[in-house]
C-alpha cells in the first residue's frame with residue numbers, strides 16, 4: 001500500500017507552481033493529502049487551491065492565522081468557502097480567537113477541519129524560552145491543546161515529541177496532525193522530530209512530510225519508505 005490510502009500529507013513546499021505540478025506528475029498518484037503553505041498560496045491564490053482540489057486531492061491550507069478574533073473570523077468566512085480539507089490557526093491567538101473561528105465554520109455549515117497549531121516543531125527549549133520567558137513549553141502545550149478542545153476545534157498540530165503530553169492532557173479526542181517527521185534527525189531547522197513509525201505509534205492521526213520527500217533523490221521511493229513505516233505503526237496500534 002502506498003500513501004494514497006494512508007494518513008500521509010505531503011507538504012508541497014516547492015519554489016513555484018510548475019515545480020509543484022511536476023512533483024505531482026511524478027508522485028501524485030500515490031498521495032491523497034497535500035499541504036499548501038504561504039508561498040504557493042501567494043503565487044496561485046484560490047484558483048490554485050481550486051484546481052488542486054479538482055485534480056482529486058484533499059487540500060490542507062496551512063496559513064497559521066493569528067490575529068484578533070473578528071479578523072480571523074471574517075478571513076475564515078472566505079477560506080472555508082474553498083472546499084479545503086483543513087486550515088490552521090495559531091493557538092497563540094487565544095481561545096476567543098479559536099471560538100470565533102468555530103463560529104465562522106458553524107455559520108457556513110463548512111466541513112473543513114479547523115486545526116490549532118500548538119508549538120512550532122522548529123522550537124527547542126532555548127528558542128522557546130527566548131520568546132516566552134518563564135513559560136515552560138510543556139505548560140504552553142497543555143494550555144494550548146486545552147484551548148483547542150474548549151473552543152471546539154477539530155484538531156491540533158503538534159510535534160511528534162509532544163504527542164505523549166497532548167494525549168495525557170487534552171488531545172485524545174482531537175485529530176492530531178503531526179509535522180516534524182524525519183527519517184534522519186538533525187539535518188535542518190526542525191528540532192523536535194521523530195520518525196514516521198514512532199509518530200504513528202505515539203498517536204499521530206496524520207503525519208505531514210515535506211523535505212524528506214521533496215529533497216529525496218527518488219521521491220517515489222521516499223513515499224514508499226514512509227508509507228511502509230506508517231503501515232507498520234498502524235498495525236502496531238491496532239494490536240494494542
Ligand code: C5P
Pocket residue numbers: 011013037062117118119120121122157158159179180181190208209210211212
Ligand atoms: O519539510 P518539512 O517536513 O520540515 O515540512 C514540514 C511542514 O510542516 C512545513 O510546511 C511547515 O511549515 C509545517 N509545519 C511545521 N511545524 C508546525 C506546523 C507546520 O513544520 N508546528
